[in-house]
Amino acid sequence: MNPALRVISPGLLTTIQDLGRPGHQHLGIPVSGALDPISLRAANALVGNAPGTGALEVAYVGPTLVVEADDVRMSFVGAKAAIEVLPDVTASAGTLFETMESIHLRRGDVVRIGSLWDATTLYVAVEGGFDIAPVLGSVSTYIRGHIGGWQGRALVAGDLLPLVQNTATVHDEFRLEGLDLSAPERFRVIAGPQSDYFSESSLAKFFEGEYRVGAGSDRMGMRLDGPHLDHVRGYNITSDAIAPGSIQVPGNGKPIVLLADRQTTGGYPKIATVISADLPALGRLPIGAKVAFESVTIDAAVKARRKLLADIDAIGGMIVPRAPAAADFASRLHDSNLISGIFDGQGWAA
Amino acid sequence: MPEYKILPAGDTALVVEFGEGIDRRLSRLVLALDQCLSEAKIQGKIDGVVETVPTFRSLMVYYDPLVLSAASLTSCIDELVKGLRSTEQAGRVWRLPVCYDERLAPDLAEVATRTNLSPAQVIERHSAVTYHVYMLGFLPGQAYMGDVPAELNLPRRKTPRLKIPAGSLAIAMTMTCIFPLESPCGWHLIGRSPIPLWDGRPGAGALLAPGDQVNFAPVSLREYEDLLAKVAAGTLQVAPHERAKEVGAAA
Numbered sequence: 001m002n003p004a005l006r007v008i009s010p011g012l013l014t015t016i017q018d019l020g021r022p023g024h025q026h027l028g029i030p031v032s033g034a035l036d037p038i039s040l041r042a043a044n045a046l047v048g049n050a051p052g053t054g055a056l057e058v059a060y061v062g063p064t065l066v067v068e069a070d071d072v073r074m075s076f077v078g079a080k081a082a083i084e085v086l087p088d089v090t091a092s093a094g095t096l097f098e099t100m101e102s103i104h105l106r107r108g109d110v111v112r113i114g115s116l117w118d119a120t121t122l123y124v125a126v127e128g129g130f131d132i133a134p135v136l137g138s139v140s141t142y143i144r145g146h147i148g149g150w151q152g153r154a155l156v157a158g159d160l161l162p163l164v165q166n167t168a169t170v171h172d173e174f175r176l177e178g179l180d181l182s183a184p185e186r187f188r189v190i191a192g193p194q195s196d197y198f199s200e201s202s203l204a205k206f207f208e209g210e211y212r213v214g215a216g217s218d219r220m221g222m223r224l225d226g227p228h229l230d231h232v233r234g235y236n237i238t239s240d241a242i243a244p245g246s247i248q249v250p251g252n253g254k255p256i257v258l259l260a261d262r263q264t265t266g267g268y269p270k271i272a273t274v275i276s277a278d279l280p281a282l283g284r285l286p287i288g289a290k291v292a293f294e295s296v297t298i299d300a301a302v303k304a305r306r307k308l309l310a311d312i313d314a315i316g317g318m319i320v321p322r323a324p325a326a327a328d329f330a331s332r333l334h335d336s337n338l339i340s341g342i343f344d345g346q347g348w349a350a
Numbered sequence: 351m352p353e354y355k356i357l358p359a360g361d362t363a364l365v366v367e368f369g370e371g372i373d374r375r376l377s378r379l380v381l382a383l384d385q386c387l388s389e390a391k392i393q394g395k396i397d398g399v400v401e402t403v404p405t406f407r408s409l410m411v412y413y414d415p416l417v418l419s420a421a422s423l424t425s426c427i428d429e430l431v432k433g434l435r436s437t438e439q440a441g442r443v444w445r446l447p448v449c450y451d452e453r454l455a456p457d458l459a460e461v462a463t464r465t466n467l468s469p470a471q472v473i474e475r476h477s478a479v480t481y482h483v484y485m486l487g488f489l490p491g492q493a494y495m496g497d498v499p500a501e502l503n504l505p506r507r508k509t510p511r512l513k514i515p516a517g518s519l520a521i522a523m524t525m526t527c528i529f530p531l532e533s534p535c536g537w538h539l540i541g542r543s544p545i546p547l548w549d550g551r552p553g554a555g556a557l558l559a560p561g562d563q564v565n566f567a568p569v570s571l572r573e574y575e576d577l578l579a580k581v582a583a584g585t586l587q588v589a590p591h592e593r594a595k596e597v598g599a600a601a
Contacts, residue, residue: 022400022401022412023400023401024401024555025401025403025410025412026401026402026403026404026486026559026560027486027490027491027555027556027559028486028487028488028489028490028491028492028548028556029490029556135550136555144489144533145489145490145531145548145550146531146550147490147550152550189360190358190360190361191358192357192358192359193357193358193359193365193367194357237370238370238371238372238405238406238407239405239406239485239487239494240365240367240405240406240407240408240410241359241363241365241403241405241408241410241487243359243360243362243363243410243412244360244362245360246359246360263487263488264403264486264487264488265403265405265485265487265488270359273358273359273360273361273363274360275360275361276360276361276362276415277361298358298361298415298420301360301361301415302361302415302416302419305361305415305416306416309416
């Protein structure tokens with residue numbers, strides 16, 4: 001039998017994502033890819049994969065998977081969540097692990113990923129990756145276009161996800177120490193391209209005000225609740241292209257930050273664009289989290305991008321042997337509250 | 351030299367905007383600049399351009415700011431625009447079968463009523479035009495084609511439909527589209543095309559490209575169903591023509 005992971009329950013919205021499929025936006029094809037590419041890269045690093053290998057992107061509530069391979073190595077990077085490994089599907093209790101680690105699993109093991117409690121995404125990488133044909137150079141799932149990933153859609157119960165490797169490389173497990181996944185106090189933006197469609201007072205409100213991530217946010221766009229923005233030149237423009245991090249403001253005055261699955265073009269004015277270095281942190285924010293903006297120059301943005309690349313380079317040095325026994329983590333995990341902080345956003349920056 | 355503005359869209363993209371409205375002159379400038387940039391890239395004259403997205407009146411240029419600074423890209427674009435000529439239509443010419451049968455055209459009667467035309471006149475006016483593909487967007491392979499004759503121009507429906515079938519032929523304002531995938535839609539549905547504008551299989555992709563010209567060939571419901579069956583069986587070859595006014599979409 002071919003090596004695979006069987007999906008017992010899919011979680012809220014679990015998709016396969018890599019670093020996206022740029023180069024096809026002129027054909028109407030969104031870039032897609034991981035909302036938080038930093039965590040994706042780190043998850044891959046923990047299992048020895050190339051940084052852009054496709055992994056599971058888990059949103060809010062994780063899946064339960066059964067190992068149908070001789071043995072596999074898996075890693076979990078992003079939000080904090082309880083990772084429980086059970087000896088079989090009928091077992092009621094198992095061993096608890098933390099995220100930011102790799103673990104080793106054998107045929108028949110069940111891994112149950114709980115609710116995410118401080119961020120919106122968690123990446124689950126498997127050593128060797130999934131045996132899935134890329135579409136236009138990427139295995140990222142673009143659900144609306146039924147493109148890529150596993151059958152162009154989110155996982156459902158019963159899916160059998162083929163793996164490249166039937167066995168894991170023999171070595172000890174690792175953990176990631178010191179990866180900073182906190183959010184900035186203010187997300188840096190470059191004003192425009194259509195900031196002249198807004199009144200002076202709306203621009204002031206946008207930069208001084210505070211927003212919260214609204215319900216209805218998804219991989220396409222993050223809806224913001226907060227100060228209402230008024231247009232001075234109407235809210236329809238002749239459709240033009242939409243950059244990652246574009247903040248468009250439709251007629252209702254509520255900004256939407258466009259993310260990985262954003263449509264390639266759109267007809268609402270865009271007040272500002274989040275800089276590329278701050279997009280991974282933005283992609284992690286759960287519903288209810290606080291969002292504020294500050295205007296920076298392109299030079300400052302480029303400097304920040306350079307720093308982000310240096311931070312990515314440093315991930316390799318953060319990988320250390322997982323010394324303590326799993327039971328230690330389990331007891332620590334039992335002491336903390338696993339449920340709170342998911343939707344109230346209070347603990348998101350901790 | 352054409353008038354234009356260069357606007358920042360974050361630190362990894364610039365918008366080169368030639369105007370605000372929809373007209374073929376602006377569109378041709380956008381496509382000509384796109385062509386020039388792509389040639390400059392191939393000739394190794396510019397490094398760091400990641401991809402470009404032509405739209406009605408502007409070209410989005412994605413770049414890597416660690417390879418190419420915004421200032422260098424701007425002066426490169428300035429140079430290219432200086433030498434830019436709005437060329438004649440250079441795209442391919444297509445003749446796509448569409449079926450306007452009322453069973454596939456839920457809004458045809460309403461469009462006729464609102465434009466004081468008969469359904470037959472709506473069909474005649476809509477299919478008499480050689481359309482220009484302004485851009486692709488919204489869905490994979492979805493081409494925005496214009497210009498719909500003025501007498502057929504209607505705003506979008508007040509209440510968008512949550513789901514329309516793939517292949518739906520629709521109009522709104524000056525644009526007409528064939529929706530490549532099932533999707534929500536606020537446009538008026540006046541027919542259906544059996545030709546898939548998007549094919550997700552490896553090696554396939556989008557049928558149309560910005561700058562292409564499209565004529566619609568009205569077919570009967572029976573012909574539509576025959577063509578649909580051939581598409582499903584993979585036996586229909588859809589190819590563009592060298593010149594306009596030839597027979598299209600031959601089996």
